Amino acid sequence: MRQGLSKGLYIRGKQCPKSLWLHKFKPELKDEVSERQKAAFGAGTEVGELACNLFPGGVMVPFKGLSIAEQVTRTRQAIANGEDTIYEASFEHDGIFVKVDILRQSGEAWDIYEVKGSTEVKPVHMDDVALQAYVLRNAGLDVGKVNLVHLNNKYCRRGNIDPHELFSIADLTKGALEKQEEVAYEVRRLRDMLTGDMPEVGIGRQCSSPYDCDFQGYCWQDVPEDSVFELNGRGIDPFAYYHRGMRRLEDLPLADLNRRQRLQVELHLSKGERINAAEIANFLEDLWYPLVHLDFETFMAPIPLFDNSRPYQQVPFQYSLHIQQAQNSSIEHREYLARPGVDPRPGLIEGLLREIPQDACVLTYNMAFEKGRLKELAKDFPDHAEGLNGILSRVRDLIVPFRKRHAYRWQQRGSSSIKKVLPAFVPGLSYKGMPIADGGMAMAAYHLMCAERDPGKLAEIRENLLAYCKLDTEAMVQLLEQLYELSQV
Ligand code: SF4
Known part of the structure; x- marks a missing residue:
């Protein structure tokens, strides 16, 4: 037929x-x-x-x-x-x-x-x-x-x-x-x-390009844990190794890998870690107190929802701050989550300028993202540009020692993302089981919140969003503490 x-x-x-x-x-x-x-x-x-x-x-x-x-x-x-x-x-x-x-x-x-x-x-x-x-x-x-x-x-x-x-x-x-x-x-x-039987097609780049295929659960079911697809960085084609029967990290010839990839595989095999206390101490010397841990959540929309915004602009609608006056002092938590349906940025800017001390070190995780948002806020709300640019100039990046492999544990699986670094260094704190467990889910929750009319459901979404963003800065607090400890080793 x-x-x-x-x-x-x-x-x-x-x-x-x-x-x-x-x-x-x-x-x-x-x-x-x-x-x-x-x-x-x-x-x-x-x-x-x-x-x-x-x-x-x-x-x-x-x-x-x-x-x-x-x-x-x-x-x-x-x-x-x-x-x-x-x-x-x-x-x-x-x-x-x-x-x-x-x-x-x-x-x-x-x-x-x-x-x-x-x-x-x-x-x-x-x-x-x-x-x-x-x-x-x-x-x-x-x-x-x-x-x-x-x-x-x-x-x-x-x-x-x-x-x-x-x-x-x-x-x-x-x-x-x-x-x-x-x-x-x-x-x-x-x-x-x-007209024939199912064609034999192995997994490959076509599984996610140009679109994510919706049969990945079926076709990728035999990919083992710790597969070659866990290898981080460029320069090798994991599919080529996979189809030659080298399916796990341990199967990869070390000589084919770059320095960082070799480190990933070697530490994966030994279940080991690499800690460079002197470099971590250097990183910490660049920080100062008061210190504020900052994290934004953002949404994107193809059709701009608010004035002064562009298609797919990452618009921040939420922040979490953990503020510490001195290294061993108590930590205060502050947060902001916009009401649905209104431009979240004026309230967010007002909160940031009010709550971040003027001389504070502002710590983010992967600062390109938060810096990008601060720059856009300064551009789109020029009345607040001075204050926002002040914050921008004081941003430091907690990802640096993890990305530079001054602190690396095999559980990071070659990644420096906070989602992978946290379980490696602070196993007691986890995103697992949270109704919102990553930025993409937070974005989807924001859109749901804007469409939701039921007060009970709205309250639940707000609570989940607040819990997720708070955990991001809590994770940063604990990772920083870990770095202080590791710098003493
Ligand atoms: S996941 Fe989709 S694209 Fe990849 S091999 Fe299977 S059917 Fe093809």
């Missing part, structure tokens, strides 16, 4: 034929959809709807409640009725069904506008629009321009969203037309593949 294809299935098959085969014949093996992925789908829909405002007054061909044949007929009727703008225009050729986000008449021809929530054109987008052009042309439509509508990351919101400023339009006509033969070939190849 000839298998039907759609744009999504074509792209899936091009990424990995096995993924398409599994999707068709073993869909029950798919991974569960995470809250983060659900949020991304929702954001994509919102971007698509907003892009329709670039060409208002069109007619929509809905997906819900209509069969493929009905959607195609509705589109034909809209064209026959003289409509010049059709949203979700639907076409079918040779069992391949596509929906065009925006189809717009231009003279005798019809221009395709495919809408993406990205801020640039990616190679996979060319395959996407090439397939659309292939189906429309073969369905008898005179295709004019083939365009990709994507977000303009330079756009800064001021008042109501202006779609003409928010979106950029890239003309991909030439590339899409050049790919027409390739599309015909790929369609045949995928159809042939679907």
Whole structure:
């Protein structure tokens, strides 16, 4: 039986034929959809709807409640009725069904506008629009321009969203037309593949590029703990070793590794550590008191939610501070979590400027992130630039001794991330079991909080967010204490 294809299935098959085969014949093996992925789908829909405002007054061909044949007929009727703008225009050729986000008449021809929530054109987008052009042309439509509508990351919101400023339009006509033969070939190849048994495809870079495949739970189930994929740093291809049967760190030839990778493998095998007390002491000498441990949580949105923000800008909505006046003095905790639905930054800035002592050393973990946010806050809220730049100039980075391997334990698994360093140096403190256990989950929780109306659920989300951010700075407090101890060894 000839298998039907759609744009999504074509792209899936091009990424990995096995993924398409599994999707068709073993869909029950798919991974569960995470809250983060659900949020991304929702954001994509919102971007698509907003892009329709670039060409208002069109007619929509809905997906819900209509069969493929009905959607195609509705589109034909809209064209026959003289409509010049059709949203979700639907076409079918040779069992391949596509929906065009925006189809717009231009003279005798019809221009395709495919809408993406990205801020640039990616190679996979060319395959996407090439397939659309292939189906429309073969369905008898005179295709004019083939365009990709994507977000303009330079756009800064001021008042109501202006779609003409928010979106950029890239003309991909030439590339899409050049790919027409390739599309015909790929369609045949995928159809042939679907007539056979599951193709043998080993795990590889295609599992997460261009998209995260949703069969990773199935295909990666035999990857052992301590696999070659734990190896940190560049220069070697872990897939090549894996497929040659060197699946664990211990299988890797040390001569192939760089200095840091060798250290990771050697200490993994010996379950050992490397501590350089003198270098740790040097690092500590650069700190002073009062000392404030600072951590931000941020959200990103493709369509800027507030004035003075840009697509996908990391907007801080929460901070946690642990403040210590002297090395052995008691520690005070301060925190801020914005109310949902209001710009979190004015309240956050006010809190930071009020609570961080003017002469304090400001310690962060991986300072590029916090510094980036402070710089943006200073730029977007120039009235507070002086105070924020003052904080910025006093930021120091707790990751340094761990990243430089002055303090390294095998449990870090080659990583300097706080999530890996904490269990290695402070096993009593853990993110395990927390309802929010990483920055991505915190971001998803913020979006949930903004949509939630139930006071009980809202309170629960707030409590979880506060607990997570607090643990980040608590972890820093304890790691710093550990460094002081290790510097004495
Ligand atoms: S997990 Fe990788 S190998 Fe398995 S189907 Fe997906 S892309 Fe293909």
